[in-house]
Amino acid sequence: MLKPAVAVLGTALLLAGCQDGGGSARSRAPIPTATLxxxxxxxxxxxxxxxxRSYKKESEMEVWKMGSNGRYTLLKTYPICRWSGQLGPKVREGDRQAPEGFYSVTPSLMNPNSSYYLSFDTGFxxxxxxxxxxxxxxxxxHGSCSSRGCFAMTDEAIAEIYAIAREAFAGGQRSxxxxxxxxxxxxxxxxxxxxDPNIGFWKNLKEGSDYFEVKHQEPKVAVCAGRYSxxxxxxxxxxxxxxxAQKSASDEREIASLVNSGTKAVNLVYGDGSQHSSFRGFFAKSTGPEVSRPELLASGPREVVVTDGPSTTASLKKDDQDN
Known part of the structure; x- marks a missing residue:
């Protein structure tokens, strides 16, 4: 089904390479044998x-691959070395927020000559x-361990993720x-x-997440009345x-049960983003890669308990159109 697109995509990749100076040797490195x-x-x-799929709070990024049955299976989970900002969407240039949402990455968004080893643009x-x-x-x-609104994965991890994406494009995937x-x-x-003020937006994201969790197929994404559809x-x-629908309803019942049993509402306040626990102290040596704002990572996020009343609880039962 995807084969007729190979020639077109090959041309697109060559054009993208020309725009970035012809590509770098590191962008052509093979997928590691262990991953193959x-x-x-x-x-x-x-x-x-x-x-x-990427998760800020857990500082993890997952790569899934489609099988012969048309369903995606988890290949590998990578720890994120650095993301910046707070939980919540990116709103404006310079706010240091890493984006949240559903994005489409095409061959033209792959950057073989990134100043951070290798990279791809999320499409924000x-x-x-x-x-x-x-x-x-x-x-x-991208690579390294420095972020100003990006997901920094280390050079080793981005080299592997980039190679996996490159080969998927070579196989005919358009995006x-x-x-x-x-x-x-x-x-x-x-x-x-x-x-959290973003709960309406996050509930909207969960709709797409629920579909993927159940079907292991890519949801078709559109925008309607200011929401993801x-x-x-x-x-x-x-x-x-x-x-x-059954999964969503089951989750709603569990949420209500957790609230009724006394689960506190919290906000996580970050100094400036976070990183996976496996990287804590790993780059302390001066020979290691740059880590952005290391002083703000030392204590981790601060958990603030929020007093919520009936109005907050009721908001869980309705869609927030103004997200």
């Missing part, structure tokens, strides 16, 4: 389509961001979906963060089957 072996053990080919701002008047540019997934979340969209996290056919209503 992992693919084989999971019935995957290096040229199968991919999808990437997308149609949803533009509908909100949000501004910003060059929001990347891959990049799903960026504030946290894993679990009932517990939704209950904990129920009083998933799999809709010219309407603002999501087109989900019974299994997806």
């Amino acid at each position: 072996d992992l693919m084989q053990s999971k019935g995957m080919s290096q040229r199968d389509p991919i999808l990437i 701002p997308n149609a949803f961001d533009r509908s909100k008047g949000r501004t910003g540019s060059n929001l990347m997934v 891959f979906q990049f799903q960026s979340y504030p946290f894993r969209m679990t009932a517990k996290n939704m209950a904990l963060h129920r009083a 998933f799999n809709s056919s010219g309407t603002c209503s999501n087109a989900f089957d019974a299994a997806v």
